[in-house]
Amino acid sequence: MAFDPNKDRDYGTSAEIAGRLFKECGGVPRVMELLSLSRTRCYALADPDDPAEISYERVAILTRAGATAAAEHLARLAGGTFLPVSTSETSGDWHQLAAAAARQSAELTAAMLASIGPSGRTPGRVDPGEARELLVHVDGLMALLARQHALLQAAARED
Structure with missing residues (x-):
């Protein structure tokens, strides 16, 4: 075949x-x-x-x-989530990273509330299409937090 x-x-x-x-x-x-x-x-x-x-x-x-x-x-x-973290960049603008995390968290919260709200496609629950859309927000935020985590680990090892 x-x-x-x-x-x-x-x-x-x-x-x-x-x-x-x-x-x-x-x-x-x-x-x-x-x-x-x-x-x-x-x-x-x-x-x-x-x-x-x-x-x-x-x-x-x-x-x-x-x-x-x-x-x-x-x-x-294994019950987890894969989060690729860039290992090539060892520094970061802490203010910019914190601002981006706050912005992405707010965008995720707004998207989630819109999804389950009375004007959403399926009020009170997240349908498969909405879940796929929300995962884009979640994945972006998790990747950013993983980057912050890696930078903090590097900073903690500097002693």
Whole structure:
């Protein structure tokens, strides 16, 4: 059976995660280059109807290339959340970071209240579409807080 890049993939399966990794790396041609695989072999790894599964080593190669889907999935399985933190920048404008955190927190609170408020799409609850929209706010705030955390850890080690 030919690979259909639009096939439904069950969330969290090897094929679904491979598909997300491929997209995050820039597509199959880039993955072919990174993994030294043929197009057919790459497609097989993301095909839910093919028994091929992506190896841990290949996932690691794609992760080093900037794809985070596997790390995010494993963090959820472990009961956590994956938060990439830039390790290249060791300084920060503390006032700017604090202001950005306050602003993003306020934006998240406003979006959440609008979602569950009487004029929201589903008053009193968050529907799946709203949840996806809110996750953008949550992810941004968590990434900013993780950055602050990393900077504070670096400052604490300066003694």
